[in-house]
Amino acid sequence: MTTWTPNLPRFPLLDGPSPFQPLPRFSAALGDDAEIWVKREDLLPIAFGGNKLRNLEFLIGAALAEGADALVTSGRRWSNHCRLTAAAGARAGLDVHLVLTGPPLDSPGPNQRLDELLGATVHVTTTAERADREALVAAVTDDLRTAGRRPYVIAVGGSGAVGGVGQVLAGLELADQARERGVSPSAVVLPSATGGTQAGLLVGLELAGLRARVVGVTVAATAAELRPAVQMLVRDLGSLSGRVVDAGSVEFD
Secondary structure (H helix, E strand, O other): OOOOOOOOOOOOOOOOOOOEEEOHHHHHHOOOOOOOEEEOHHHOOOOOOOOHHHHHHHHHHHHHHOOOOEEEEEEOOOOHHHHHHHHHHHHHOOEEEEEEOOOOOOOOOHHHHHHHHOOOEEEEOOOOOHHHHHHHHHHHHHHHHHOOOOEEEOOHHHOOHHHHHHHHHHHHHHHHHHHHOOOOOOEEEEEEOOOHHHHHHHHHHHHHOOOOEEEEEEOOOOHHHHHHHHHHHHHHHHHHHOOOOOHHHOEEO
16 A cells, blocks of 8 residues: 655545446446446545545645635536535535636526525526636635635646545545556546546656556647646646656546
C-alpha cells in the first residue's frame, strides 16, 4: 500500500473507499477483448455522491483555515460539483452561493432544486456565456465582502492544486484496490471537463507505481484547450507530492 499524507487542512466528508467493481456483461458485450472495471464514485456519501467530494475535503479545509464563512462556486445548471458544494458547505456550517449558467428557465432543473433544498443561494446568469458567469461570480463575491462576509471562491469543478489533492488520493486508492483484486489496469478512462480529476489520478497512479494510461474524454473544452491546464496541474500536484511526473503523458480521446 502506498500512502501519502498531504500537509493541507482537510474537512472530512468521506467514510471510506468507493467500491471497485467488475463489469462482466459490459466486457462480454465488447467481445471480451477488454476486461472492464468501474470505480463507483457515485456511491460516495452525501447528496447522491460524486467524485468532487474528494476535492471539497481540501477546499473546505482551506476555506475554514482561512476563516471563511461562505463559499462561492459556479458551474452549469446541472452541475454535480455545485450540488455537492451546497451539501458539503452545509455540513461545514458555511453559507453557499452558486452561480449557474443561464439563461433562467421557467422551471428549474432537478439539480438546481436540490441546490436550493440544501440551503444554497442560487444566482443564474442571463446568458450561457462563460464570461458572464465569471463576472457574476466576481459580483457575488464583492457583494459578500461589502456586507462584511468572508467568502472563499472555489473554481469551476473544484479544479486547481488544492482540490486536485483529493484526486491524487483517489489514484492511490484505486491502485491499492486493483492490487488487492489482482487487476493490472492498462488504462483508466474518465470524462474530463476542467481536467482536475485527470491530473490528480495521473499523479496518484504515478505515486503508487501503477503504470496505466490515464485517458480523458473531453466533455467541455477541446483537447487542445484543456491540455495546457492539465499539464500545469500535473506539475503542481507532482510538486506537492514530492514526485516529478511527466506532464507530457497527459492523454485525451
